[in-house]
Amino acid sequence: MNYLSNLSKNIFPKFLYNNPYMLFANPLHGDFLKPNFPVDVQEKNGSYVVNAELPGVKKENVEINIDNDRLTISASIEQYDQKSNEGAIIQSERYFGSVSRTIFLPTAIDKNASTARFKDGLLEITLGKLKNTHGNNLEIKS
Numbered sequence: 041m042n043y044l045s046n047l048s049k050n051i052f053p054k055f056l057y058n059n060p061y062m063l064f065a066n067p068l069h070g071d072f073l074k075p076n077f078p079v080d081v082q083e084k085n086g087s088y089v090v091n092a093e094l095p096g097v098k099k100e101n102v103e104i105n106i107d108n109d110r111l112t113i114s115a116s117i118e119q120y121d122q123k124s125n126e127g128a129i130i131q132s133e134r135y136f137g138s139v140s141r142t143i144f145l146p147t148a149i150d151k152n153a154s155t156a157r158f159k160d161g162l163l164e165i166t167l168g169k170l171k172n173t174h175g176n177n178l179e180i181k182s
Contacts, residue, residue, distance in 0.1 A: 077115070077139060087153070088145055088167040095161040102163060104156055108148045111167065114140040 080091045090111065094102060097115045105112040116138040145167070153168025 077141065079113075079141060079143065081143060081145075087169060088149075090143065090163075090165040090167065092141070092163040092165075093161060094158075094163055097161065099158045102158060104163075104165060106149045106151050106154065106167070109145045110142060111145060111149065111165070112140060112142045113163065113165075114138065 078093045082089050090113075092113055094115050096117055098117075101116045101118075103114040105114070117136045148170040150168040150170040154166060156163065156165045158164075
């Protein structure tokens with residue numbers, strides 16, 4: 041049984057993706073962006089540092105939204121269409137589409153004390169914690 045399972049894993053992908061007759065079964069415009077792009081969150085020097093991998097995304101297509109204790113990262117890649125007199129696209133595996141991730145943090149975020157950098161597909165966000173996030177006590181008067 042193991043032999044047949046391994047054989048099917050090796051034969052069928054080769055048949056599907058290397059067969060010119062299967063061209064019409066393969067998407068011509070690649071796949072959508074992965075909905076759960078990798079994110080690391082760590083607490084460092086009194087702030088949160090978030091690293092997100094967004095390969096192929098341009099800086100101007102990344103949006104960061106901070107709302108209290110919620111960080112939302114949105115990104116998009118336009119569909120790549122190439123029209124040429126030299127030939128047709130046979131296969132395209134580039135990602136395209138829009139994705140968004142929301143991360144809930146333990147404390148509220150200070151937007152003014154936060155920064156973001158984007159280089160080589162890696163987004164690094166340093167989020168300052170909002171001071172005095174504890175509620176104020178209300179004095180009871182008689």
